[in-house]
Amino acid sequence: MMKKALECALILTRKHQLLGDKIALSTDYLKKIKLKDKQSEINKQMIEFLVELQEFVEFIRVKQELRLMYVELVNYYFTQIHHQINFYEIELDRLEFESKFSINMINQFNQNEKNNEINSVQEKLNLYYTIINS
Numbered sequence: 689m690m691k692k693a694l695e696c697a698l699i700l701t702r703k704h705q706l707l708g709d710k711i712a713l714s715t716d717y718l719k720k721i722k723l724k725d726k727q728s729e730i731n732k733q734m735i736e737f738l739v740e741l742q743e744f745v746e747f748i749r750v751k752q753e754l755r756l757m758y759v760e761l762v763n764y765y766f767t768q769i770h771h772q773i774n775f776y777e778i779e780l781d782r783l784e785f786e787s788k789f790s791i792n793m794i795n796q797f798n799q800n801e802k803n804n805e806i807n808s809v810q811e812k813l814n815l816y817y818t819i820i821n822s
Contacts, residue, residue, distance in 0.1 A: 707724075
């Protein structure tokens with residue numbers, strides 16, 4: 689079952705590549721926009737898929753064929769994963785700044801809410817680092 693999921697992910701990755709090729713060759717601006725939208729949607733789905741796969745990374749590493757497919761996916765989406773990491777690092781910095789220098793610091797509820805947001809963003813950030821480092 690895992691093999692089929694990874695094979696489907698690789699098929700979507702090929703479609704992502706083909707869309708990129710079509711975008712590069714197209715001279716029609718509106719067509720390029722539509723193709724980029726499709727490519728962005730595939731990109732989003734694949735990043736989410738890689739996040740979900742983290743529960744099964746130990747299993748994937750044991751089987752050579754699965755590991756190779758997984759590595760191919762991570763390598764292909766490496767830049768996009770780094771964009772996500774950058775986004776969450778900026779978000780984390782913003783939340784930490786707000787929690788330290790907010791006028792509402794007196795209000796304990798707001799402080800706890802900010803801390804929960806910080807923890808949530810930190811977990812997402814750690815997950816993306818795990819994907820990159822696996």
